[in-house]
Amino acid sequence: MPIKKKRISPRQKMINLMYLVLLAMLALNVSTDVLEGFSLVADGLKKSTENATKVNGGIYSTFDQQMKNNPAKVKEWYEKAQYVRGMSDSLFNLAEDLKEAIVRKSDGKNADVNNIRNREDLEASTQVMLAPGTGRGKELYEAINRYRERIVRMVTDKEKKDIIASNLSTEVPSKAKILGKNWQEYSFENMPTAAAVTLLTKLQNDVRTAEGEVLHTLISNIDIKDVRVNEIDAYVIPNAQTVVQGGRFSARILMAAVDTTRRPTIYIGGQQIKNDKGYYETLCTKTGDFTFSGYIEMLNGSGEKIRRDFSQKYSVVAPSATVSADIMNVLYAGYDNPMSVSVPGIPSSKLRVSMTGGSLEQKGEGKYNARPTTPGTEAVITVSAESEGRQQEMGKFTFRVRKLPDPTAFIAYAAEGGGENHFKGGSLSKQILMGTEGIGAAIDDGLLNIAFRVNSFETVFYDAMGNAVPYKSNGANFSDQQKAQMRGLARNKRFYITDIHATGPDGIERTLDGAMQVIIK
Numbered sequence: 001m002p003i004k005k006k007r008i009s010p011r012q013k014m015i016n017l018m019y020l021v022l023l024a025m026l027a028l029n030v031s032t033d034v035l036e037g038f039s040l041v042a043d044g045l046k047k048s049t050e051n052a053t054k055v056n057g058g059i060y061s062t063f064d065q066q067m068k069n070n071p072a073k074v075k076e077w078y079e080k081a082q083y084v085r086g087m088s089d090s091l092f093n094l095a096e097d098l099k100e101a102i103v104r105k106s107d108g109k110n111a112d113v114n115n116i117r118n119r120e121d122l123e124a125s126t127q128v129m130l131a132p133g134t135g136r137g138k139e140l141y142e143a144i145n146r147y148r149e150r151i152v153r154m155v156t157d158k159e160k161k162d163i164i165a166s167n168l169s170t171e172v173p174s175k176a177k178i179l180g181k182n183w184q185e186y187s188f189e190n191m192p193t194a195a196a197v198t199l200l201t202k203l204q205n206d207v208r209t210a211e212g213e214v215l216h217t218l219i220s221n222i223d224i225k226d227v228r229v230n231e232i233d234a235y236v237i238p239n240a241q242t243v244v245q246g247g248r249f250s251a252r253i254l255m256a257a258v259d260t261t262r263r264p265t266i267y268i269g270g271q272q273i274k275n276d277k278g279y280y281e282t283l284c285t286k287t288g289d290f291t292f293s294g295y296i297e298m299l300n301g302s303g304e305k306i307r308r309d310f311s312q313k314y315s316v317v318a319p320s321a322t323v324s325a326d327i328m329n330v331l332y333a334g335y336d337n338p339m340s341v342s343v344p345g346i347p348s349s350k351l352r353v354s355m356t357g358g359s360l361e362q363k364g365e366g367k368y369n370a371r372p373t374t375p376g377t378e379a380v381i382t383v384s385a386e387s388e389g390r391q392q393e394m395g396k397f398t399f400r401v402r403k404l405p406d407p408t409a410f411i412a413y414a415a416e417g418g419g420e421n422h423f424k425g426g427s428l429s430k431q432i433l434m435g436t437e438g439i440g441a442a443i444d445d446g447l448l449n450i451a452f453r454v455n456s457f458e459t460v461f462y463d464a465m466g467n468a469v470p471y472k473s474n475g476a477n478f479s480d481q482q483k484a485q486m487r488g489l490a491r492n493k494r495f496y497i498t499d500i501h502a503t504g505p506d507g508i509e510r511t512l513d514g515a516m517q518v519i520i521k
Contacts, residue, residue: 045201052208059215060085066222077218084154084218088211091147095200095207098136101128102200106193119194129188129196137184144170147207154214164213167206268294284316287365289347315347331379331399334506335450336361336369343385343394350386351394355379357401375403403508407441407452409500409516427521433486438477441502441512452502455509460496461485494519 063081066074103111106124111117118124129137148168155161170183181189188196234255266273266280269292273280282292293311331337339360341353348366357379358372372379379401383394410422413432422444423432441452454476461469471481478486489495498515 041198045198045205049201049205049208052205052212056208056212056215059212059219062219074222077221080154081215081218084151084211084214087147087150088207091143092204092207094140094143095203098128098140099197099200101136102193102196113197116193116197119192121193122190124193125188125191125196129184135184137188141170141182141184144168144203147210151210151214154217156217160213164206164210168203168210264296264298266294266296268292270294287316287347289313289315289349315350329397329399331358331370331372331401332404332448332506333358333372333375333401334504334508335404336371336505338363339368339370339381340366341368341381341383342366343383346385346387346394352384352386352391353381354384355381370399372399372401375401377401404450404504404506405443405448406510406512407443407450407502407504409439409441409454409457409497409502409512411436411439411516411518423518425516425518427519430486430489430491430520433518433520434483436478438473438475439497439500439516440476441500443504450505452504455501455503457500458498459485460498460515461489462495489520491520 060081063074063078067078071078099113100111102124103113103116105128106118106121107116127135129135129140148165148170151168152161152165155164172181172183172186187199191199234253264278266275266278268280273294280292284290291311291313293309295307295309297305297307299305341351342348343351351366353360353362353368355370355372357374357377358370360381361369361371363369370379370381379399381397381399383397384391385394386392408424410424411428411433412420412422413436415421422440439454439457441454443450443452456475457473458470459473459478459482461471463469469485471479471485473479473482485495494517496515496517500512500516501509502512503509
């Protein structure tokens with residue numbers, strides 16, 4: 001700011017000293033020549049007050065201009081300056097009003113404060129300031145105290161605080177206390193008009209001086225609260241560095257400034273970042289949506305620590321790739337076909353997957369069961385994702401819908417090492433055969449593993465004449481007749497399991513082609 005603090009001139013210091021000397025001489029009841037000296041002191045104080053008022057007015061003008069240029073930055077200090085102006089003018093005007101009242105009491109209704117005729121009058125100030133019921137001394141005393149308390153709170157420098165408090169002090173000397181006098185009695189009782197006016201003029205000068213001290217502090221705060229910089233650059237901060245086709249790329253473009261000689265201190269999660277460039281990185285071991293937050297601390301021009309909080313969201317997705325074989329894009333009707341859905345760069349929590357020609361059920365993160373309804377049709381799976389605050393389609397995937405293939409029948413028995421073996425034809429020991437309950441059926445081709453429910457089947461045995469004799473099952477289990485026939489078979493004899501009816505998860509019953517040959521060994 002161009003405004004500089006005005007120092008007290010040697011002339012002003014001399015005026016202040018003369019004022020003190022004249023007060024001391026007055027106490028000795030000196031001649032009227034001394035009273036003339038009060039006029040000189042008062043004139044000097046007036047000029048000093050006028051100069052202070054002019055300087056203060058310049059600061060107020062600067063505030064007005066700055067407020068027009070940058071109200072957001074200046075408003076706080078501008079309002080405080082107007083508060084200082086209001087309370088300073090109030091006390092200044094009260095002192096001026098009291099000066100005029102004292103001189104009128106001394107010189108009559110045509111009195112002139114700048115040309116006092118009865119300077120030696122000892123009654124005027126006493127009547128105006130101390131008259132019972134109408135005296136205004138207490139009013140002035142309380143006004144000075146209020147002003148001092150308020151103005152001192154707005155000064156940050158301790159030395160200046162002490163000076164202002166001393167100039168506006170209403171303390172009574174110890175000798176006056178012994179005589180039982182209060183401040184207004186000590187200051188105005190039997191005080192010549194010239195001296196009383198000079199005292200009030202000095203009060204006005206002290207008010208403008210205190211006002212100026214506060215204004216200089218306030219005007220400097222407009223800049224002192226700023227953070228100094230010496231390097232300015234342009235930055236582009238994108239909302240996302242990966243944009244899906246059809247989406248929008250958005251970024252915030254700004255001019256940022258740094259002070260390379262005074263780096264800020266950055267804290268994330270309560271831990272200081274040991275990097276003077278402000279870089280932060282962390283190892284992402286889990287997928288999902290995350291937020292990291294912290295704060296930045298830095299000193300401004302006045303050495304005051306300022307703090308700004310921040311937070312940033314980010315997403316971690318698993319590495320993924322989609323490979324599609326055009327001739328194998330098949331879904332089976334009536335069956336929960338397992339599906340995996342992912343979009344590179346977008347977490348699964350932000351995906352929306354739908355299907356036509358069937359139903360779709362989510363079973364986990366990126367995992368779904370697709371259940372088309374009608375063989376011979378097509379099912380379309382549509383994938384969309386939340387991007388830039390809106391849903392955006394990522395693609396449509398068409399699958400041919402087929403009927404589940406027929407299962408293979410088998411006889412299940414316990415394996416030696418645990419688990420279960422499936423006998424699908426050939427030689428089988430009679431002991432194992434007699435330990436089984438019946439037959440099962442499933443699609444188990446290494447790609448699909450789908451169990452079917454066996455509804456019925458037949459066994460065909462051959463009698464001694466070579467005639468084929470069929471026997472019906474008891475559902476999926478061997479009937480008692482079938483068990484009896486198997487029990488009577490000798491080694492190397494055989495029978496056939498045929499006409500197998502089974503129902504799959506699609507609810508369709510089918511008759512399996514072929515027959516299972518069982519040879520007793």
